[in-house]
Amino acid sequence: MVTAKAWVLKKHFEGFPQNSNFDLKKIELPNLKDGELLLESVFLSVDPYMRPYSQRDMKEGDIMIGTQVARIVESKNPAFTVGSFVVANRGWRTHFISDGKDLQLLPSSWPESLPRSLALGTVGMPGLTAYFGLLEVCKMKPGETVLVNAAAGAVGSVVGQLAKIGGCKVVGCAGSDDKVAYLKKLGFDEAFNYKTVTSLDEALRKASPDGYDCFFDNVGGEFASIAINQMKKYGRIAICGAISLYNDSVPQKGAYVQVPMIFKELQMEGFIVSRWNNRREEGVKTLLKWVVEGKLKYHEHVTKGFENMPMAFIGMLKGENLGKAIVRV
Ligand SMILES: NC(=O)C1=CN([C@@H]2O[C@H](COP(=O)(O)OP(=O)(O)OC[C@H]3O[C@@H](n4cnc5c(N)ncnc54)[C@H](OP(=O)(O)O)[C@@H]3O)[C@@H](O)[C@H]2O)C=CC1
Numbered sequence: 001m002v003t004a005k006a007w008v009l010k011k012h013f014e015g016f017p018q019n020s021n022f023d024l025k026k027i028e029l030p031n032l033k034d035g036e037l038l039l040e041s042v043f044l045s046v047d048p049y050m051r052p053y054s055q056r057d058m059k060e061g062d063i064m065i066g067t068q069v070a071r072i073v074e075s076k077n078p079a080f081t082v083g084s085f086v087v088a089n090r091g092w093r094t095h096f097i098s099d100g101k102d103l104q105l106l107p108s109s110w111p112e113s114l115p116r117s118l119a120l121g122t123v124g125m126p127g128l129t130a131y132f133g134l135l136e137v138c139k140m141k142p143g144e145t146v147l148v149n150a151a152a153g154a155v156g157s158v159v160g161q162l163a164k165i166g167g168c169k170v171v172g173c174a175g176s177d178d179k180v181a182y183l184k185k186l187g188f189d190e191a192f193n194y195k196t197v198t199s200l201d202e203a204l205r206k207a208s209p210d211g212y213d214c215f216f217d218n219v220g221g222e223f224a225s226i227a228i229n230q231m232k233k234y235g236r237i238a239i240c241g242a243i244s245l246y247n248d249s250v251p252q253k254g255a256y257v258q259v260p261m262i263f264k265e266l267q268m269e270g271f272i273v274s275r276w277n278n279r280r281e282e283g284v285k286t287l288l289k290w291v292v293e294g295k296l297k298y299h300e301h302v303t304k305g306f307e308n309m310p311m312a313f314i315g316m317l318k319g320e321n322l323g324k325a326i327v328r329v
């Protein structure tokens, strides 16, 4: 008999998440039936979407939503071998049982030297978000100028590097000088700390006096309201996230978008990465290849210990992470 630990949403978030919103529970797992597998989480992901999605999809007492890289520890399913690693979407828990239908095996070409946690970051959902958002929503073309915010995070750091691979000029904004230094190391053409510039408008203009063809928006709110005025004619804005709004108890009021949209004939499109689930293999294969070739660099902000999941989640929302925020059990 295995006892799993799981974090549940004890009380819905009001404003910024607190440790007191979470409760750690123990769950006795039954013995395996034929066709089933027992898995243990090795790495768990903490992502911004958990904040708005918990509000929309969860009730108090539910296990927190989320994905993990898990190892098969026991198998009564001939299609799965003990010791293999998979990506699962089973929430914040240490162990779980599956019939295998909801699991994605890591690609067979996964090199031994590469951390398997990348399947939750650069070679997983956030990397795919950058890939499809840039190609299909921004429709970036060589020679264009791309702006990305939350640029040193899981999605943003891939956006900037893919835009460089695609022959674009890249401007990135992040919330600390260390993050800005990291962006320069990654090859961003221009990068600045949006928290310390005296005027965001001026900083954006200085970084690209001719404006922006593509804006990959991870932040929304005031940042987006200012940036939209610096788009070039026929510019494309991919609304990927709006992290500056997720913790608001009272909705923010902002500037209206119609005037710049009309005068500059802009396109603005929201998207969810799962739109391209049918092209997941293509995306994972391409991202993995670029990582192996050294064209796509990664950084992970790893918190040790399943007991620290709430702290890792809250820290990520506060901007403590450089690259992908991961919990190692
Ligand atoms: N549409 C989709 O399918 C998907 C959308 N997303 C969205 O992409 C965005 C980035 O996600 P992800 O890369 O996983 O997370 P990150 O790794 O970028 O971590 C979140 C970062 O957001 C920044 N941040 C937090 N609060 C604010 C704020 N008030 N203003 C500006 N920046 C802030 C912080 O960086 P800093 O120090 O720079 O402030 C923090 O490190 C999120 O909005 C997320 O919801 C993610 C995956 C899929």
Ligand SMILES: CCCCC/C=C\CC(=O)/C=C/C=C/C=C/[C@@H](O)CCCC(=O)O
Residues within 6 Å of the ligand: 048, 049, 052, 053, 067, 087, 089, 124, 125, 240, 241, 242, 245, 246, 272, 273, 274
């Ligand atoms: C102000 C409210 C804004 C609501 C929009 C919120 C978030 C956008 C976002 O971050 C969406 C992310 C979606 C992620 C989905 C992940 C799962 O399907 C798990 C995928 C597992 C995998 O493929 O690796």
